[in-house]
Amino acid sequence: MLPPVIGVLFDGLAYGMLLFVLSVGLSVTLGLMNFVNLAHCAFAMLGGYVTATLVNDYHWPFLATLPVAFLAAAAASVFFERTLYRRLYGASDLDQVLLTIGLAFMSVAAAAYIFGTVQQPIRTPEFLRGGLSAFGITLGYYRLFLVGVALAVTLLLVLGLEHTRFGAMVRAAVDNHRMARGLGINVGITFAITFALGSGLAGLGGALAIEVVGLDSNFALGFLVYVLIIVAVGGLGSITGSFIAAILIGVSDIAGKYYAPEFGAFFIYVVMVAVLMWKPAGLFGKR
């Protein structure tokens, strides 16, 4: 018989995995393009609304909507990258922050206009409800699913980075733009594809998040803080970093609430500031 705290820690792990899927795209784009994209969660919100609409209004099965959420967010990001973002690749941090926050604001207003301000309910398929009882603790099926998806994503990303030519180009561009360009790597296209991939993952994360944290028109702004914390703590441009940071944040948040609920939300902010003071580039950051 395992103590109940293990069940709580598993929940923290699963929550962390959700945060990972949401954040990994931002970490890679920040590390790769040094571009602060605060509209990242707006793409997540888009993915969430795509899934909610397909499931609620068109009665699609939940799992089938996930790839669509990914593609929709990726497509949207390509559009914005081509039109707005690429003009500010060399601009100051502040300008990038403001441009992307402006985009996030507009997305919140658009979501409120189209979908209303009300919570979007979602009914997940039967086999994802309830939990698995083992050794005296309960592991929710949906959370197991989250962990599975996150691990699959991580595996694909890592394999992609290490074993494909495109992955090699991305790694080269992250390490040294100018050198990479000098070697004939089309850094522009590399950016665009990586950005689309990262935003697509955000969209997927947004769709997965509905069941756990809900979805309304404020999602793009409300969740941004958690995502930024993961990216900052994990280190820009590092998938491993995001993974570890997400687990760290997810578990410490939940463990903190279990053992010291008065501390509650504090914990992750303090953890973030402390980690950044110790390692300004994040745990696995490259700069």
Add this chain to the structure above:
Amino acid sequence: MTVAATGSAQTYLKGQSRWHPLEIAFWLATLLPYVLFPDYLSLASQIAITALFALSLDLILGYAGVVSLGHAAFFGIGAYAAGILSKTFTFDFLGSTVTWPGLGEPALGLVFAALMAGLAGYATSFIVARFRHFTLIMITLGIGLIAEEIANRAHWLTGGSDSLQGINISNLLGVFRFDLYGYTAYTYSLAVLFIVFLGVRRLVNSPFGLALRGIRENWVRMPAIGAASQAHVRLAYTIAATIAGIAGALLTQTTQTAALGSINFGRSADVVVMLVLGGAGRLYGGLVGAAIYMVARDQFSGIAPQFWFFWIGLMLICVVMFLPNGVLGGVSAIYRRWRHK
């Protein structure tokens, strides 16, 4: 900003310190609301307060290049400090009930708020001054969020999400009541804004101000020419925190309210937007930005509040793309082109 090819730094600074006729016109224009918009004085008062807050951010963001997403922490500390100071507390001390009378005198509240915010700024400046870029943004964000959470948790002190109750602000100078029309509020806020502005103007047109600009342009180089970057940033940050605290106290005193909205992320983000809108690093940028933003928001609140986010987002994108130095930057560019015709 062109520096004369010949002439020393002293001459340059002297030149900058002279009062430009447009500046005088600006300050005279701040008296217009009494005559033209007497029904809008409460709004004018809040614009003056927000302008002061934006000015404080300009010192670190515009001049020293410190992008802070948590500056409202100091505004909030000042706001709550002034409010709490004015409350009456009763508690038991050694068996008898002691009543601590509230100190509602506005001037006292300002001093207390400035002190509290300044101390907090000084303490956090040691952390903040060491970092740049994304790390700095995240650390200031973290500090702001921690401050917000403390204010929320300590509801025995701050009233938490229900806002601070029992605020009891005395009449200004013992005579002037904070009236329904906002005359006292606006006069008070404007006076404090002007006085602090004079101080800040002096500061940025001094060698210290030049050093800050140098730090913003090239962080690494400055120590090489003998300007201690971190110490300068710490000083600027502490001063900025103090001024922000004064602005917060003004808000509490003129409205007799203090709530989490004075310390939350929304307020930090709003002031960054206002400053960039007006033009950072230009002394008047924060003032102009605050005026435009607050008037626009007030108009939207009556017409189409749900679309506020849409328009502010669009405006931000336009400012970044087309008016990189804010409204004042655009105006001065037009002025220069016109001059050189």
Add this chain to the structure above:
Amino acid sequence: MNRFLVSAALLAAVLAPGAASAQDTVKIGVIAAYSGQFADTATQIDNGIKLYMKQHGDKVAGKKIEIIRKDTGGPNPDVAKRLAQELVVRDKVDILAGFTLTPEALGAAGVAQEAKKLMMDMNAATSVVTEKSDYIVRSSVTLPQIASTAGNWLATKGGAKKAYTMVSDFGPGIDAETWFQKAFKAAGGEIVGSVRMPIANPDFSAFIQKAKDLSPEAIFVFVPGGAQPAAIGKAFAERQIDPKKVKIMSTGEAVDEQAVKAMGDVAVGRLSAWHYDYNHKSKTNEAFVKAFNAEFKRNPDFFAVGGYDGMHLIYEALKKTKGKADGDSLVGAIKGMKWDSPRGPAMIDPATRDIVHNVYIRRVEKVGNNYVNVDIDTVKDVKDPTHK
């Protein structure tokens, strides 16, 4: 600089105060958080106002009713106070109304008192609001009303001897916890433990596990509306706390329409104490729900009823005063008023100006394909317990 002056002059031209308001118009300034996180609440309150005016016309006692809406952007008392001042000074309103959250009401209270205008609190639920001015009337609900009823019922008819409380750590949550525990203990129950959860809390499993550790027979829950009700409901299921076995009691927000829809089967058996549900069976309510759906294509909730009843009180008061709209006359007319609201019979207490209404104990059940709150008991004419 020029740009600033020009736009200032334009503003002056556009916004110069019009001719003094015609004698035969009664202006109502509605102050609510139309933008931001609480926008949906403000929308529903507004829908309630709009529906009432549609059904009863915009003329009462020979006066035309004009609504001026102002957005506070959230629980910002400084903005609410300024908007109240502007409405009174600039727009010359006769009545202030709305108030999504407590800080907004507290900010405007001083203005209502000084200007002697009726202030209709259509939502803010903290008891202290009505005490801040002699001109404040509340048409919504107070949390202590509900929480103490829940505590009392659970210990008596509910048959629970031990309870664990879980509330969000902010004003309303603490209010709910305090009054639930007081009433539960007064009725002979024992509180075995309690926890306060952070307000920005996406994940509940840690707190539910703490509750589960103590194996309580009843749990009292309070979370703010929005995403949290569904999240905590699902978390109960994940930790295998079955509402059919453990009595999980909450206020109405935790089992609102969106929440039960999202929770599905895991919501069945959830108990709640609340003053309004669209499913409440009464002629008045059924007509109200039908009209609301026809107009806004969604069901009304308690926010909408706050707005609707607030307008009703204003209209009836104006009829009684034959059109006199100053604060003293209107408040005098409203005190003691009784009416048949969609929620049930309701009254404004003449001593406290606060709402007195029935509190229903409901259980979530599956009816057809829907999950709804079904009334299982009624506690009549509940007053707010805090006012002396």
